[in-house]
Amino acid sequence: MNKEFYKLKTSIIKALSNPIRLMIVDCLRDGEKSVTQLIELLDEEQSNISKSLGILKSNGLIKDRKEGLNVFYSLKICCINQFFCCLDSMIEENIKYQQELINSSTKKG
Amino acid sequence: MNKEFYKLKTSIIKALSNPIRLMIVDCLRDGEKSVTQLIELLDEEQSNISKSLGILKSNGLIKDRKEGLNVFYSLKICCINQFFCCLDSMIEENIKYQQELINSSTKKG
DNA sequence: ACACTATATGATAAAATTGCAATATAGTCA
DNA sequence: TGACTATATTGCAATTTTATCATATAGTGT
Secondary structure: OOHHHHHHHHHHHHHHOOHHHHHHHHHHHHOOEEHHHHHHHHOOOHHHHHHHHHHHHHOOOEEEEEEOOEEEEEEOOOOHHHHHHHHHHHHHHHHHHHHHHHHHHHHHO | OOHHHHHHHHHHHHHHOOHHHHHHHHHHOOOOEEHHHHHHHHOOOHHHHHHHHHHHHHOOOEEEEEEOOEEEEEEOOOOHHHHHHHHHHHHHHHHHHHHHHHHHHHHHO
């Protein structure tokens, strides 16, 4: 149990554990976007988007490319599709489980 | 951009974004463990472990089975191996990238 | 019933994260 | 140079998360 190593891992997970940042990553799955585009797509404050991009970048999840005034961000991680796939199936399972709980409780009561 | 849906997703990710909780999940990859076993393996306070298990369970990541005084926990998610695999490759890439930065800066300076 | 063990829960202070507003930086164009 | 646009950074109050201590619950054996 090397706790330092787990801290390193959780810092990456933490970067994804915020709705705005997760939306950004999801958004970038279909190609690079400028900060302005992300602000529009996500309908969030400019400073929030900028800060979120900084956190994602410093954790190695995205990379940037400057072009004049604009900065374009894109994904740096290959396994992101698997990741979202996994997340979706977890949510699906959770919903199914909660449904079962509701069903069994209504049968009893 | 359905923000509520992303909140749902991030609550699952958040459950994994803490060193103790991630250690627990990793620990359970080789089979179910009792709370006492986890306390010993992780060398953490009993209440921390218990609370962590509660968070993981309520997010549908683990399940429990009672046997006398003991409660055994096990993984409920199938894609956890992929998840850790992905995490490891991300960390590896980050370290590689940081190495490159160090190398290129020492060449210049 | 009592003592004992395993686990869960509650209260709470400290630490980390969030979101907004303001400000700074830096590239472009006149 | 000055005005303008895109992006980054800073300050800070509000919220959330964490860790610890104390207490509660619940099963077991006497």
